[in-house]
Amino acid sequence: MSIKTALSRLQQIPEIQSRYNVFTYVNERASSQLESIDKNTTADKPLNYTLAAIKDNIATKNMPSTCASKILDGYMSPFDATVVSLLLEAGTVIAGKANMDEFGMGSAGIHSHFGPTFNPLFDHKDRVIAGGSSSGSAAAVASGVVDFALGTDTGGSVRLPASYTSTFGFKPSYGRLSRHGVISYAQSLDTVGVFANDLSMIDRVFSLLDKHDKKDPTSLSEELRHKFTSLTTKRKTLRIGIPEEFSQESVPAEFRAAMTAIIKRLMKKGHEVYPVSIPSVKNALSIYYTLSPAEAVSNLSRYDGVRYGYRAESDVEDGTLFTPTRSAFGPEVQNRIILGNYNLCSESFKNNYIKAQKLRVQLINDFDRAFRFPNVLSGNSVNKDGVDIMLSLTSTSFPTTYDEVVSEENKNPLNTYINDIFTMPMSLCGLPTMTVPAGHAFGIQVFSQHGNDYELLDACSEIDALVNS
Amino acid sequence: MLLALRRKAIHGIRFSSGKCGQNLSGSTIGPKFTSDKEVEEFLSKSTWDVREYVPSSVDEKLIPSEETVVRLLKISGLPIKNIDQIQIRLANQLSFINRLHNLPVDENINPNHARIIERNPTPLDYEGLIKGIASQQKSDSLGEISGSWDPTKTAAVKRDGFFILREGLLKGRD
Secondary structure, three states: OOHHHHHHHHHHHHHHHHHHOOEEEEOOOHHHHHHHHHHHOOOOOOOOOOEEEEEOOEOOOOOOOOOOOHHHOOOOOOOOOHHHHHHHHOOOEEEEEEOOOHHHOOOOOOOOOOOOOEOOOOOHHHOEEOOOOOHHHHHHHHOOOOOEEEEEEOOOOOHHHHHHHOOEEEEOOOOOOOOOOEOOOOOOOOEEEEEEOOHHHHHHHHHHHOOOOOOOOOOOOHHHHHHHHHHOOOOOOOEEEEEHHHOOOOOOHHHHHHHHHHHHHHHHOOOEEEEEEOHHHHHHHHHHHHHHHHHHHHHHOOOOOOOOOOOOOOOEEOOEEOHHHHOOOOHHHHHHHHHHHHHHOHHHHHHHHHHHHHHHHHHHHHHHOOEOOOOOOOOOOOOOOOEOEEEEEOOOOOOOEHHHHHHHHHHOOHHHHHHHOOOHHHHHHOOOEEEEEEEOOEEEEEEEOOOOHHHHHHHHHHHHHHHOO | OHHHHHHHHHHHOOOOOOOOOOOOOOOEEOOOOOOHHHHHHHHHOOOOOHHHHOOOOOOHHHOOOHHHHHHHHHHHOOOOOOHHHHHHHHHHHHHHHHHHHHOOOOOOOOHHHHOOOOOOOOOOOHHHHHHHHHOOOOOHHHOOOOOOOOOOOOOOEEEOOEEEOOOOOOOOOO
8 A cells, every 4th residue: 555556546536426426425535635645654554545335334533424414414423433443553544535325225336315326337428336235445446536434234235235236245244343433224134345447455354353342332342342253264165145035037147157166166176165044034034124214213312413414494393392303314325214003013023023033043043054153142053064154145246327226216116125045044143254256246155153253254265266266 | 867867966965054954945066077068067057147126017015005105105215295106116026026925935034144243253141231331431543522412502591411402403394
């Protein structure tokens, strides 16, 4: 990393921004911040001269944090998120806040108060989507204006845009990276993730952020982290599972061909590959769309205009408090709030919410029985004949154009909900999962048991080498 | 033929997911692939189609009443408008999530285990709690700074620790 490279990246931002709408806020002081490192540095910091984009739902003290929503227009957090503090201490300069689907709700990157983000792999005139919800983070990395980006992944929001933009997108185990300062969408699923164009950068950033944080009640304790380390093994021969439920006839032939080629190469290298069946994966979408809107309702109830961001002229409409202010939520956010409240109503609570919770536990248990790395959190018995990692596709299709997505959504919003079918099961179980680019605008997912992040990273290096061989 | 044999083998070592041994779902691992052809055949088939989840038309039985939608909008703090559109959208969403109703589940499962946290943490005891309270410190980075925020700032009427909010907090209310 050099200051020359970093400054040259910064110079490209205005053009990239005008074409692809990557940022919600560009840090105009980034050049001077880089230059001040040069003058003041007495000791080398691990991420000196690196530039990062930070998703706009991660709090930053010196830049607005809006979740790409009108309701948080101009909001300045009084503190930095823990992950941001750690990056700044390590010498990173933040190039700007990255565009996103409002509050993380979307898989195409089109539901933003700041307008849609487009995919830098394509001509901007084609208006191809970058995927969401971490659309700007993926696009910032794909366009080369930053070294890495932070996103958040609730149901696939790091991995899907990584696939569409041919970047690496890593969602670590739930609880590995601090959520303190991450503006919640669905707190039982929200996970900070990392985008980069190469695995070594993902590794560097992840290792730096992988720390217990007492400010985050769901942060994995030091004791648990020690257990994970003691259980991690460097294996020459991996047992690799291919879950059959992640196979869909509708996927493009190129996707299937790439998966087949990678598996064949892994077998040739001596790894053992097994068919796996986890039928409960089919329930993931229904579980996710029951639980996540219900959690979102609670998290978004605080936006009344009194304490944060935008506030309407009046506080009452039709006898309901704060409706004029809350009308500022975008249509997709409003849809999910209504659905969440429906799921929490007494009539549907037992049928929907509790049932979904139980099915989520069942899904976790089913994955526990497929992996040989133990699930330290569940304490379920270990399957010594289980697999070490699993492979699947990340997306069901290539990214389409903005107009096509809007048209599909208008026909039926569920058409875009099913885009996340390959990513949601791992979110519900908190599994570490990486999208590894496997071709132009598509990638494969490599995932492992909760806590087994470092063995997963090693496996991804080998798979990446095979993809490029 | 090969795939059928493989599938038989997969089901031969099914693990149950429920503690009581009900075959509710479970995961299975089949025998190792031994040839490229087996891999190709396995990947060329799919056992289900996610597009089946998207209804081709709205199920009228699932359309919530206008009264229900108005109630949902009120508790959501959202404007009472576009009710027809919301009814259709909600019916579509419900067709999607109501699939859960017919799925078998082990009733002994503790729904609290759905959170990705330790299922059986060491319980807190009285001494531990007291120690924790004694060692608690204010954190500037959490905004725990005495006098930094006056929640009654906007109250014009306050006395002896009590206050009435008549303006400022709620605008435009009769």
